[in-house]
Amino acid sequence: MKPNRQWRPSAWILALAFAAPALAHHSFAMYDNERSITVKGVVTKWQWTNPHAYLEIDAKDASGAVKHYVLEGTSINIMVRGGWRSNMIKVGDQVTAVAAPAKSGDPAGLLLEVTFANGEKKDMSIPAGYTFKRTP
């Protein structure tokens, strides 16, 4: 059988095709997709905005010192289509967030999942979120 010569994407073209959507919108390459962190603490800010939502949490470490985390979500439009509502989180709520940590080492991350004060859990519906590994 003759191979189809009409369309032969080279590795270069394929790389571009995958790079392009990331380029068209925000890149999440600042975050480590090989591991995740779990941040448990009190919500200090819940920023319901485009282009992305942000969740800020004060979390106590083992020594009791408070560390402030800034966790980035996705577009609130994508979140609404994924079942999110702005009133699901309030300042002062006790939450547990799973995030892909910033490669820079800053206390920041890409929000992957939130467990609310009432124990319910919700995924962030990040586009291609499955490419971010969740590690213990």
Next chain:
Amino acid sequence: MRVQKILSLTAALLVFGQLALAAQKPITAIPDITGTWESARDPSAPPAQQIQLKPEYLQQKQALTQAISAATARGEPLATTTQRCLGDGMPGMMGGPFPMEILQSKGQVTIIQEAYTQVRRIYLDKPQKPVDEVEPGFFGRSVGHWEGGVLMVDTIGIKEDVLYRSNPHSSEMRIKEKIYYAPSGFLRDEVTIEDPVVLEKPYTYTVSYRRLPDYEMLEYVCEDNRYYVDEKGQQKLHLDAPVQK
């Protein structure tokens, strides 16, 4: 016998008349494409043609894509227009993960892309202007007309720094679109990019859409961008919430 003959002749004439009428009747039905849509994969859509840039522009693109890949691999992605809350412009706004709304009104087809609330207006049955009479912008000037069930659109006047998939283009770029219902039932936008300055030859790709029957478009205001562009052109995140609510 005679009555039978007359009856069968009348029947034949009636059938013939109907057929003749049907044949004469021009196809004037304009498809209803009004509504909300999301881009979807149509397996029956033809594959995109390969872009053939002229050598100097290919070099330009390779340098850009290499810089993007290297920065991404370092975990320090380069900033894009979205860090400045800018939409894709044409033709990028016709794709992507957000829904879009098409509105057909008298003399105009309006397309609203949810992301960044991008709007383009296609003026029907109007002549296109010469390129140098159209101020360059993100969406350009679009004119269109229906040919049978196909909306033929011509767009010019896209700013040279409004890039689609990192491809350089000149002020001479023309975007030709054919928007129609594919036999598969998907709405299809067949996009052909012409640019005699930058391209060896025009190339065509398609975007397919499925209808979102009950979807109400959401607003999208790029209200509080916590990204900023540093001196190296990289995308950085403000950790200290620049806007307090």
